Amino acid sequence: MLYREAGDFKTSYAKDQQTFPIAFDRWGYFITIAFAVLVVPFILNDYWSNAVVLPFLIYAIAAIGLNILIGYCGQVSLGSGGFMAVGAYAAYKLMTAFPELNIVFVILLSGGITALVGMLFGLPSLRIKGFYLAVATLAAQFFLVWLFNKVPWFYNYSASGQISAPERSLFGFVVTGANAHPATSYLFCLGFVFVMAWVARNMTRGANGRKWMAIRDMDIAAEIIGVDPLKAKLTAFGVSSFYIGIAGALLFAVYLGAAEVGEAFGIEKSFLILFMVIIGGLGSIFGSFAGAAFMILMPVLLKNIMVGQMGWPTDLASHFQFVIVGGLIVIFLIVEPHGLAQLWRLTKEKLRLWPFPH
């Protein structure tokens, strides 16, 4: 009744092709953005910022990046943790080598460096596919972690091998380091998330996205209709790594403040982001957000309920958390293999017909 196309007249092609063709969706989107920018910064405290919102936003960028590669271009990658490490270490080296460099450029350059590394490790994708490619990217993961542990230049020869982010500010507001106000680090990350999600959404709707999807659906057919697999696959690896590198740089500089490669960017991280993409829904920007929310917020929520409200012992709660999150993943994959994004899509279909489904 409320959620429908009827009565929403489009008078130009541009309007007909907009991301949210239904007025209700559009308003929902505007309200969400307005809420995130105008309300959240004022109600955010340290706990909400550092434990819930920042990791959600940062992992959402990583999930969008991996979704471009897996969901849109069909190239499986298990190297996301390693690529995040590239972003983090690039940010660290840039921050310490060029203290004057603006933090926004540091983050963007770190993404660029990661894109180059990602394209390098994406080269095998031209020859190998599927599981074999997954194993090749797994090798990238282990190689990169080993490299950052082994070569002291990457961590500026510090005794412990830890990298820690120096304080940097933007327009006079501290964004990195312990003295950053939760609202500033939140808005800083939100800005990146907004721009990057917007770009990703439009890129995947454009010529590049169509080429990627053609390669995903059938690479030989794509080649026949004139898609260059070299360009398509390498751009997918490049763009995806750019996103993941930015997520890694933000994770290190804004969220953690100090990191150690084996612990912060290990293989678990690669799997975590892969789960986000699969649970959220392959080939969907909304799915990347939903997946990141599911994997980041669910454990915190469960912990707060079990330990905070029910007073369970922490170890029991932590074991149960594994059981519940694991169980939910299995249930989701059985009930809706296309992820949360598909559930959302189905809900919208049903809403469109409600209350007269026949």
Added chain:
Amino acid sequence: MKLTKLAAAAIAATIAAGPVLADLVFPSLDYRTGPYAANGIPFADGYADYFALVNARDGGIGGVAAKVVACETGYNTEKGVECYESTKGQGALVYQPLSTGITYQLIPKATADGIPVHSMGYGRTSAANGKVFRNIFNYPANYWNGASIAVNHILAEEGGDVNGKTIALVYHNSAYGKEPIRTLEELSKKHGFKLSLLAVDHPGQEQKSQWLQIRREKPDYVLMWGWGVMNQVAIQEAANIRFPMDKFIGIWWSGSENDTLPAGDGADGYKALNMHNVGSDYPLYADLKKYVYDAGNAAGAGDQSGTVLYNRGMYAAMLAVEAAKTAQEMHGTKDITPAMMRDGMENLVIDEAKMAGLGMPNFGPSFSVSCENHGGPGLGAVQQWDASAKKWALITDFGPSDMDVIGALIAEDSAAFAAENNISEGCN
């Protein structure tokens, strides 16, 4: 609209778990799950039980009840940050994260929030320089003391000359395991031994290649900086290649019952460092039995009592309680703030009379903390495992470490930190 629902539920959960005021809050960032649980559980139990005893026997610290807020970190830095943020609002007085990685995360955060951190025998070693790290304490001993004490023990075994000998370091490939390397390098220059480094990646389950290398290179001594499952595996592997166990020395984090028991008789003679005494032969244990165990208030499964790491958890809690008492005396108030707690820690004096009064005679070395020295005296002893009796026993006294070497390294590393973070050295 799943997101908003989740968020609403999370808000409700956080509000319901709101702070309980008027208690002295001691957060326990512990880990009872994951590959490090075997070592995390006894420490957490000891920490919680000591506070339970203080509450039941003395009615709290200076009459104010102590409250331990447990938060499971799984030895993971991201969860550690989450735990820190979720507990600091409840009036946390001091953090003891029991993880070098989490300590590194908390150093800038806790300094900005004005909450002290006590990383007892772990964390960033140069935090011993209180003129730079004003809120961070690592008394009574740190990793570099440990490295030096181990080398001193080897020197004593070899009659004072280790020139030309080889010492291998098997270490956890993380900030924790890398900490002693710089000191060992300095000491190898000074004493003329050859240092060989063997890294073991997290979690440490797979060490075949490292021990194969040890078998091939035949080092005279092996030192270990291990934690969690890595300890058990290393001791088992050493037993498998028949490495002489009395020449295998672990840091104080690699010497608990849970590490040696799985290897059975093969672990007999394995040595480890310690910063306090072992066993349960103290008057304090009678009190613990009366007030905590028999009342059914023991933390966890209650089966870790008297183990090395349980004693260490108790020791950590005891030092925190004594620092809180010192703070209460200094400021003349029962309800101390984290800033007052910091003052109490900086003026802490532990002597034999105090320990005997607490029912822990001869439990650890006497020491005092000052602004210049947050690291204590750096004394440590060597303990050895007796597989037939299934007991650890101290085989040396609490001996000193080479402060000439360590002091210079601490000054250098803390100066670098001060320069990076624009901190001016000083006591005020």
